[in-house]
Amino acid sequence: MAARMSRRGLLGLGAAGAAAVGAGVVAANTLFDEPPVAHAASTADPFPFYGEHQAGIVTPSQDRLHFVSFDVTTDKRAELAELLQEWTAAAARLTQGEQAGPFGAVGGAPEAAPDDTGEALGLPASGLTLTVGFGGSLFDDRFGLAGKRPPALADLPKFPGEQLIPEISGGDLCVQACAHDPQVAVHAIRNLARIGFGKVSVRWSQLGFGRTSSTSRAQATPRNLMGFKDGTANLKLEDTDLLREQLWAAREDGAAWMAGGSYLVTRKIRMTVETWDRTSLAEQEQIFGRNKGEGAPLHGKKEFDTLDFDAVGPDGKPAIAADAHVRLAHPSFHGNAHLLRRGYNFVDGSDGLGRLDAGLFFIAYQRDPRKQFVPVQLSLAKDDPLNEYIKHVSSGLFACPPGVRDAGDYWGRTLFE
Ligand SMILES: C=CC1=C(C)c2cc3[nH]c(cc4nc(cc5[nH]c(cc1n2)c(C)c5CCC(=O)O)C(CCC(=O)O)=C4C)c(C)c3C=C
Numbered sequence: 001m002a003a004r005m006s007r008r009g010l011l012g013l014g015a016a017g018a019a020a021v022g023a024g025v026v027a028a029n030t031l032f033d034e035p036p037v038a039h040a041a042s043t044a045d046p047f048p049f050y051g052e053h054q055a056g057i058v059t060p061s062q063d064r065l066h067f068v069s070f071d072v073t074t075d076k077r078a079e080l081a082e083l084l085q086e087w088t089a090a091a092a093r094l095t096q097g098e099q100a101g102p103f104g105a106v107g108g109a110p111e112a113a114p115d116d117t118g119e120a121l122g123l124p125a126s127g128l129t130l131t132v133g134f135g136g137s138l139f140d141d142r143f144g145l146a147g148k149r150p151p152a153l154a155d156l157p158k159f160p161g162e163q164l165i166p167e168i169s170g171g172d173l174c175v176q177a178c179a180h181d182p183q184v185a186v187h188a189i190r191n192l193a194r195i196g197f198g199k200v201s202v203r204w205s206q207l208g209f210g211r212t213s214s215t216s217r218a219q220a221t222p223r224n225l226m227g228f229k230d231g232t233a234n235l236k237l238e239d240t241d242l243l244r245e246q247l248w249a250a251r252e253d254g255a256a257w258m259a260g261g262s263y264l265v266t267r268k269i270r271m272t273v274e275t276w277d278r279t280s281l282a283e284q285e286q287i288f289g290r291n292k293g294e295g296a297p298l299h300g301k302k303e304f305d306t307l308d309f310d311a312v313g314p315d316g317k318p319a320i321a322a323d324a325h326v327r328l329a330h331p332s333f334h335g336n337a338h339l340l341r342r343g344y345n346f347v348d349g350s351d352g353l354g355r356l357d358a359g360l361f362f363i364a365y366q367r368d369p370r371k372q373f374v375p376v377q378l379s380l381a382k383d384d385p386l387n388e389y390i391k392h393v394s395s396g397l398f399a400c401p402p403g404v405r406d407a408g409d410y411w412g413r414t415l416f417e
Pocket residue numbers: 224226228229230231232233234267269271288290307325326327329330331339360362373376377380390
């Protein structure tokens with residue numbers, strides 16, 4: 001009989017249970033019997049894996065990120081589809097706090113490599129979500145998918161001032177792991193990479209700490225490494241009509257297989273925090289158009305006061321400058337285009353020149369980057385005074401397919417069938 005236990009359950013077996021595990025091969029991973037919860041009640045709880053949309057998009061943003069981009073190394077379509085099935089099975093378990101494979105880190109045959117790496121033993125689900133995406137390069141001539149490339153997955157244009165490093169940009173596949181515990185996020189990515197051995201190789205990956213956006217009105221707005229509240233005017237999971245209109249791809253968008261999915265743009269944006277830290281408070285606030293304490297518009301008092309670009313300050317000049325970040329990025333100047341931002345702070349050590357290698361790993365989901373991210377970023381790249389302090393060094397664009405409906409379904413089935 002298969003044992004039903006979580007990662008924590010395995011450690012709680014006691015001597016008798018541990019002896020049983022040691023005596024033979026024990027299936028240590030099955031899904032919970034309870035129906036899934038819509039919102040995790042505590043930071044330890046799981047989010048549901050199955051659903052119409054992938055988790056990790058409107059899911060209330062967790063505090064930690066491990067993002068990975070893969071190159072596919074097999075040229076066999078069937079092997080790629082098989083890998084996505086194996087990844088889906090592992091992801092269904094990992095997100096519920098189970099081990100990656102049915103035998104786990106210590107339940108398999110002693111002469112075989114374990115089907116879980118073990119560093120998350122004893123740790124709860126920690127709100128782990130795993131979200132998969134397909135890069136434009138997957139739709140070249142290797143897998144017979146060229147005819148299925150969605151129009152919205154058109155390559156991003158070159159933006160003024162960007163200094164992209166090809167080795168940390170792009171990729172055939174991506175997986176975004178978000179969790180409240182960094183060890184849980186890293187464990188998940190490591191196990192997916194292990195399962196993919198011989199079929200994919202890691203192209204680049206990025207760790208993030210400190211979410212820089214709220215994706216639910218129940219969450220407080222966090223701060224980015226420039227010290228400002230970030231995510232105030234974000235698309236949020238409660239904005240049901242806007243999500244349907246601006247986040248989820250629909251059948252009529254030109255790629256029926258993407259219906260219920262969304263398009264992901266990533267940008268690794270380095271900040272010269274040392275220069276920023278020597279900039280006056282007034283100038284910092286002018287650059288964003290919001291104050292640093294409350295995150296309120298410069299003409300207002302409270303964070304959620306409506307932005308008014310006609311308001312004037314005591315000097316008779318616009319309270320929010322014509323080139324303020326929030327004005328340049330505002331939907332009213334881009335055909336009402338919204339983004340669902342869910343980025344993270346990063347510090348990748350130091351650069352050897354006495355500066356922190358720090359910044360924002362920008363993540364945004366949307367229905368069509370050609371109408372949403374691209375016009376907003378063109379405007380920011382051209383006129384945003386923030387550009388004096390930031391540099392875009394990595395870029396990614398991925399089509400994230402719809403959610404996995406049930407245990408018989410898999411990530412990307414609609415693309416491969
Ligand atoms: C192309 C999209 C965007 C990039 C790239 C971007 C970079 C970036 N942003 C901040 C800090 C803040 N951004 C804020 C608002 C905001 N930013 C974007 C888009 C991009 N930002 C949008 C669409 C908005 C909302 C505009 C609106 O409707 O009001 C804010 C204000 C608080 C908030 O509303 O989130 C901050 C602060 C940094 C530091 C950065 C690059 C490093």
